[in-house]
Amino acid sequence: xxxxxxxxxxxxxxxxxxxxxxxxxxxxxxxxxxxxxxxxxxxxxxxxxxxxxxxxxxxxxxxxxxxxxxxxxxxxxxxxxxxxxxxxxxxxxxxxxxxxxxxxxxxxxxxxxxxxxxxxxxxxxxxxxxxxxxxxxxxxxxxxxxxxxxxxxxxxxxxxxxxxxxxxxxxxxxxxxxxxxxxxxxxxxxxxxxxxxxxxxxxxxxxxxxxxxxxxxxxxxxxxxxxxxxxxxxxxxxxxxxxxxxxxxxxxxxxxxxxxxxxxxxxxxxxxxxxxxxxxxxxxxxxxxxxxxxxxxxxxxxxxxxxxxxxxxxxxxxxxxxxxxxxxxxxxxxxxxxxxxxxxxxxxxxxxxxxxxxxxxxxxxxxxxxxxxxxxxxxxxxxxxxxxxxxxxxxxxxxxxxxxxxxxxxxxxxxxxxxxxxxxxxxxxxxxxxxxxxxxxxxx
Amino acid sequence: xxxxxxxxxxxxxxxxxxxxxxxxxxxxxx
Numbered sequence: 296x297x298x299x300x301x302x303x304x305x306x307x308x309x310x311x312x313x314x315x316x317x318x319x320x321x322x323x324x325x326x327x328x329x330x331x332x333x334x335x336x337x338x339x340x341x342x343x344x345x346x347x348x349x350x351x352x353x354x355x356x357x358x359x360x361x362x363x364x365x366x367x368x369x370x371x372x373x374x375x376x377x378x379x380x381x382x383x384x385x386x387x388x389x390x391x392x393x394x395x396x397x398x399x400x401x402x403x404x405x406x407x408x409x410x411x412x413x414x415x416x417x418x419x420x421x422x423x424x425x426x427x428x429x430x431x432x433x434x435x436x437x438x439x440x441x442x443x444x445x446x447x448x449x450x451x452x453x454x455x456x457x458x459x460x461x462x463x464x465x466x467x468x469x470x471x472x473x474x475x476x477x478x479x480x481x482x483x484x485x486x487x488x489x490x491x492x493x494x495x496x497x498x499x500x501x502x503x504x505x506x507x508x509x510x511x512x513x514x515x516x517x518x519x520x521x522x523x524x525x526x527x528x529x530x531x532x533x534x535x536x537x538x539x540x541x542x543x544x545x546x547x548x549x550x551x552x553x554x555x556x557x558x559x560x561x562x563x564x565x566x567x568x569x570x571x572x573x574x575x576x577x578x579x580x581x582x583x584x585x586x587x588x589x590x591x592x593x594x595x596x597x598x599x600x601x602x603x604x605x606x607x608x609x610x611x612x613x614x615x616x617x618x619x620x621x622x623x624x625x626x627x628x629x630x631x632x633x634x635x636x637x638x639x640x641x642x643x644x645x646x647x648x649x650x651x652x653x654x655x656x657x658x659x660x661x662x663x664x665x666x667x668x669x670x671x672x673x674x675x676x677x678x679x680x681x682x683x684x685x686x687x688x689x690x691x692x693x694x695x696x697x698x699x700x701x702x703x704x705x706x707x708x709x710x711x712x713x714x715x716x717x718x719x720x721x722x723x724x725x726x727x728x729x730x731x732x733x734x735x736x737x738x739x
Numbered sequence: 740x741x742x743x744x745x746x747x748x749x750x751x752x753x754x755x756x757x758x759x760x761x762x763x764x765x766x767x768x769x
Contacts, residue, residue, distance in 0.1 A: 306748075313756065317763050329769035338767075339760035347756075369745045376749035384756070718743055735742070 302364030312350055312485075316342040316469075316478050323472040330395075337391030338469075344385035345459050347377055348424070349482045351452065352489040357497070357540075357599060366601045367554075368735045375431070382428050385421060413465035420458035427451040440578055442551035449490070456486050498547035501594055504528045508591045509568060511584075516651040517575040518619060519584050520558060522568055523593055530567030531598055533557055534605040535630040536623040536706065536734075539597025541571060543583055547594035551579060556708070557598065558622040558654075560629035569595075572653065574619035602708065602734035604630075609704035609730065611639040613696065615687055615717055617709030618646065623734065624708060625654045632665045640665065641695060641703075645672045645687045645713060649680070670695050687713060689720040701725055707733040 317339055330338060353361070354374035362370055393399045401409035405418045427448060430437065434444050460483060464470050470479060510522040521541075524530070533539075540552040559570035575581040587593070604612060604627045614624040621644060628640065646652045649671075658669050672683040672691060683691050696703075705726055707717050714735055721731055 310752070310755075313752075314759055317759060321763060321766050329767060332764050332768040335764035335768040336760055339763040342763075343756050343760060365745075369742065372742055372745050373749060376746065377752075380749060380753045383753075714742065733742070 298364050301360070305361050305364060309350060309353075313343065313346045315481075316346055316475075319475055319478045320469055323474045333391050333395040337388050337395060340384045340391060341388035342469075344381050344383075344388060345456075345463070346482065347381035347384065348452070348459070349456055349486050351378055351381065352486050356489045356493045357596070358492075359599070362599070363601055366734065367599055368602075372735075378428060378431065382424060385424060389417070389421065411465070413462055416458040416462040416465065420455050420462060423451050423458070424455045427455065441553075442579065445551060449494070453486070453490070457483075495548075497596055498594075501547045501596055504595070506530075506569075506593045506595050508587055508589050508593060510589060511587050514572060514653050515655060516619070516646070516653040518572050518653045519575070520570050520572045521584070521587060521593070522559075522570045523595070524569075525567045526592075530564075530569065531595075533561050533569070533598035534603035535561045535627040536603035536605075536708075537598040537600040538602075538623070539569075539571070539595045539599060541573075542594040542596070543579075543587065544594075545592075547596070552596065553579060554599070556623040556626070558626050560633050561626065562630055562633040572619065572622045572625075574653075600734065602706065602732055603627075604704065604706060606732060607704050607730070609638075609702060610699060611697070611703045612641070613692075613700065613703050613705045614640060614642040615692075615705065615707040615709070615713070616642070616644050617687070617713040619653060620707075620709035620713070620734075621653055622708075624706065625658065627706070628658065628661050628665065628667060631667075632661055637666050639697065639703075640667045641697075642667060642669045643672060643687045643692065643695070644669055645674070645709065648673055648675045649677050668695070686716065688716060689723055692720060692724060696724075701727065701730070703730070705731045707731065708735075711735065 320338075320342065351374055354370050354377070357367070365373075389402055393402065398409065400407050402414050402417060404410065405415045430439060430444060431448065434441070460479060463479060469475050505526040506523040507526050508521055509524050510520070512520050512522075514520055536556075538554050538556045541555045542552045555571045555573055557569055558572040559568065573580050573584050575584070602623060612627070614627065616624045624642060628642070631638070631640065642658065644652065644658070652671065658667070661667055662669060670683060670691070672685065672687050673680060674684070674686060676682070676684040685691075705721060707714060714733060717733070722728070
């Protein structure tokens with residue numbers, strides 16, 4: 296309940312900040328001449344678009360107290376959705392102003408004779424925003440490397456915000472009162488502060504917390520497990536199911552941090568060791584990870600995430616995983632074994648074929664040491680396969696779940712089709728929403 | 740958090756903001 300209250304407070308703060316420029320413009324009433332209704336809609340859309348864009352930084356800046364009530368994957372999804380919605384408001388800004396009589400040639404053509412700093416910065420801000428959103432939606436189709444995209448995404452977002460701020464100040468209509476000036480300054484400080492927080496301060500804190508690679512082993516399903524140990528520090532304690540941002544290279548600064556689930560036991564690991572299992576999905580997870588050798592240095596920012604069995608207690612657990620989404624669930628099973636937790640666990644594990652199921656042998660071994668039943672569901676089963684085939688669905692779940700399943704905690708981690716299917720199937724099975732915890736592993 | 744809820748939150752917020760813009764326009768317009 297406290298978590299829900301905290302969620303409402305953070306959402307309320309977000310809403311307050313989104314509406315702040317609009318509300319202040321009404322209260323401080325800086326315009327000497329009232330605009331027409333259509334012009335006012337254009338101005339209002341611009342204000343909302345600007346504040347939404349500025350707050351995009353807050354949604355992905357890994358502020359733990361803000362992330363806790365929602366989960367970082369949900370905040371990431373909210374960031375993605377609000378980015379597109381902000382684009383809609385920002386595009387509405389010039390459309391309504393041009394309808395109300397502003398000269399399109401000056402505002403849409405930065406090379407026209409009537410163009411000035413106000414029009415050029417407006418054009419630049421919207422043009423870069425379009426590139427930013429398009430490159431995010433179609434990053435995989437455009438075959439943009441994640442690391443390259445990551446840098447340009449942040450850089451472009453800063454250009455959008457500061458071009459828009461220059462535009463607002465050059466127009467001057469809504470910067471004439473001290474209170475409006477203070478509002479724009481607050482947004483500028485917020486954006487710069489957040490960038491400093493997670494691009495400079497967080498890596499700086501991790502600078503003297505090196506991690507050394509102990510082992511880099513091959514797993515089933517084109518995956519590798521990196522076992523790391525802390526160097527001259529205590530490491531971190533984590534809850535089973537959490538993840539950390541992994542960074543290769545000489546420093547914790549710079550390109551390419553990747554959110555990876557912890558795949559090891561969280562109960563008193565030897566020497567503070569922690570393991571991450573990474574599936575080969577591209578350049579970094581393929582080439583760079585396979586090239587890592589024992590003795591190499593890695594950087595971690597974590598632990599993060601609210602997807603953990605420790606967050607809610609039930610009379611048992613139903614774990615539903617697909618593909619490499621098995622890693623946090625495997626961490627939970629190991630931790631339960633280590634704790635001597637005898638509560639029943641049903642693990643529904645969806646995969647393509649029998650040979651590519653990561654941790655298959657390890658899970659079978661754990662079944663003998665804890666109250667665990669693993670139900671494999673293969674989309675491409677081998678000949679003579681007697682187990683479940685197809686995809687994890689309501690039918691399969693209802694065949695294996697015990698009578699009291701509504702009192703169990705459900706934890707789901709997998710690719711979008713599995714997550715979408717479970718978001719429909721579990722309410723149909725009468726599983727209370729508060730007993731379902733989920734995390735999408737393709738959040739970035 | 741349930742991702743359907745996140746989508747509902749985002750769309751609900753967008754609609755709320757459209758209403759806020761209309762109120763703003765009614766308030767400040769000549």
